[in-house]
Amino acid sequence: MEYDEDKQRLTVKLVYYGPALSGKTTxxxxxxxxxxxxxxxxxxxxxxxxxRTLFFDLLPLGFTAPSGLLVKFKLFTVPGQVxxxxxxxxxxxxxxxxxxxxxxxxxxxxxxxxxFENLAxxxxxxxxxxxxLPLVVQFNKRDVAEIYSEAELRERWSATPWPLTFxxxxxxxxxxxxxxxLLQRAYPVLDSACALGARHGVSVETFVGVAGTDSLEQxxxx
Numbered sequence: 001m002e003y004d005e006d007k008q009r010l011t012v013k014l015v016y017y018g019p020a021l022s023g024k025t026t027x028x029x030x031x032x033x034x035x036x037x038x039x040x041x042x043x044x045x046x047x048x049x050x051x052r053t054l055f056f057d058l059l060p061l062g063f064t065a066p067s068g069l070l071v072k073f074k075l076f077t078v079p080g081q082v083x084x085x086x087x088x089x090x091x092x093x094x095x096x097x098x099x100x101x102x103x104x105x106x107x108x109x110x111x112x113x114x115x116f117e118n119l120a121x122x123x124x125x126x127x128x129x130x131x132x133l134p135l136v137v138q139f140n141k142r143d144v145a146e147i148y149s150e151a152e153l154r155e156r157w158s159a160t161p162w163p164l165t166f167x168x169x170x171x172x173x174x175x176x177x178x179x180x181x182l183l184q185r186a187y188p189v190l191d192s193a194c195a196l197g198a199r200h201g202v203s204v205e206t207f208v209g210v211a212g213t214d215s216l217e218q219x220x221x222x
Contacts, residue, residue: 001013001094001096001190001193001194002094003193003194008067008068008069008070009069009070009072010069010070010071010072010190010194011072011073011074012071012072012073012074012096012097012186012190013073013074013076013094013095013096014073014074014075014076014095014096014097014098014099014182014186015075015076015077015078015091015092015095015097015098015099016028016075016076016077016078016098016099016101017077017078017088017092017098017099017100017101017115017119018080018100018101018102018103018112018115019080019102019103019108019111019112019114019115020079020080020081020111021080021103022080022101022102022103022108022112022115022140022141023101023103023140023141023167023169023170024077024078024080024101025077026140026169026170027077027099027101027138027140027167027169027175027178028043028059028075028077029043030169030170030172030175031059031075031175031176031179032059033172034172034175034176035061039061039062039063040059040060040061041058041059041060041061043058043059044058058074058075058076059073059074059075060072060073060074060075061073061075063206065196065200065201065202065206066200066201066202067199067200067201069200069202071202071207076091076095077091078091078092080115085118085122088118088122089122089125089126092119092122092123092126092128093126093127094126095128095133096134096186096189096190097133097134097135097136097182097183097185097186098119098133098134098135098136098182099135099136099137099138099178099179099182100115100116100119100135100136100137100138100162101138101140101169102115102116102137102138102139102140103139103140103141104139104140104141104142104144104147104148104153104166105141105144105146105147105148106146106147106148107146109148132189134182134185134186134189135162135185136162136163136164136165136178136181136182136185137157137162137163137164137165138164138165138166138167138174138178139153139164139165139166139167140167140168140169140174141168141169141170142166142167142168142173142174143168143170143171150166153166163181163185165177165178165181180208183207183208184204184208187204187207187208188204190207191204
């Protein structure tokens, strides 16, 4: 979070984290499709040297609060490959919330676990309190074969404090729901730090509705 009360600016940073090819990039691309044009910026991409793998995306959007506070959001993805751990730490630094994008395929269980452990470790390394970090776990690729059932996943994660969502980002299902849930979980932390409600007139409903999204049906029919 970057909060400048004098300049009336708040920048909220949200990161999509997870193993390689789990659908982090697809989530952001579909989310970009859903956001009405006047609220969205261009997606920026950088690529690793001598590699076609996506480095990260940047999607700026925002709104002006009744107090005049300009609230900006920056959404990033991180590279999932093991070799790019330094980049993951850099992107994760000072984040206000994370979507962990897991791959629903049974063959990817070990990769999911290793990536989640990497998230927890890197959060500590960049000074984030992992236990208090707003976090949503999304199991993506529900449209492919040989996947864990929702019942299995809910049982495995039942003892954890993090909510689960289920998505098929390639076709768009679950993308908005995941994003809105992350905003719901981030709001109390930001409200405590910046008095979003009392000082700036930003309710949780306003905050969660920031994207100004079309209906899912409209977005998918484009």
